[in-house]
Amino acid sequence: MEARLRTGGASIARLRALRMLARAEEPLRMRDLSEMTGVAARTTTTIVDSLERDGLVERVRHPHDRRAYLPRLTDKGLMCHREAEALDRRALAEATATLSADERTQLRTLLARLHAATS
Template sequence: MENDLADLFLRAAKRIRRHQVERLAPLGLTPAQSRALRVIVGTDGPLRMTDLARRLDIVPRSATTLVDALEADGLVTREPDPANRRSLLVRPTGKGRDVRATITGTRREAAREVLSPLSDEQRETLRDLLTVIDGAAAGDAGRPRRLSGS
């Protein structure tokens, strides 16, 4: 049963992701760029590149590549950190905030479509169960997990 459950869970997650990727394509963003933009916009104030890499759980070089692409599209800006000249701060532009809002709607729409066969009560139960799983994973990793504003 657990193998079936894992397979079903993974298939549903892949369907949600596929729907998101299809809807994000017109924005010209990869899923990784979308995720980075969500983190940058969801942070109060500017974010150090090293902190972005840590929050995304990627190496700093990969964060630089993501920010390069976001900056080229006018979604973020970089500036020297006045407290540490060796560090760079990243902050969203107005366009970046607008695109993040579009991403949020796109993600919700994709999830809504995949979860549409469930009743409101079933969706709430699923949310509760996934919250328990997510909380247990946070305990395993020794760090709190928080859901972004999606």
């Protein structure tokens, strides 16, 4: 998946940040984005800087804290997110194509348990 994303100028880390920003009900603080993506604050800043440089994210002033800026997806960022999610779904479908329906259900169940145990 990483190799496929890289050909389009993306990465798993960038996709994860785009995903969190797209799914957020309100703009996220950088600290919250860092926690949600599971990467260090400095790495999050680097990722957001690169997304901003590519026109996928813009920083907007926090409504209650004049010192803070919040990353927000641009229209281009939303489109990129949709395309990356489609690529992610295709890659997952290819990776699980040899599994039966029951095996895919079992895999989803096991992954959900692992996610719950590590969250």
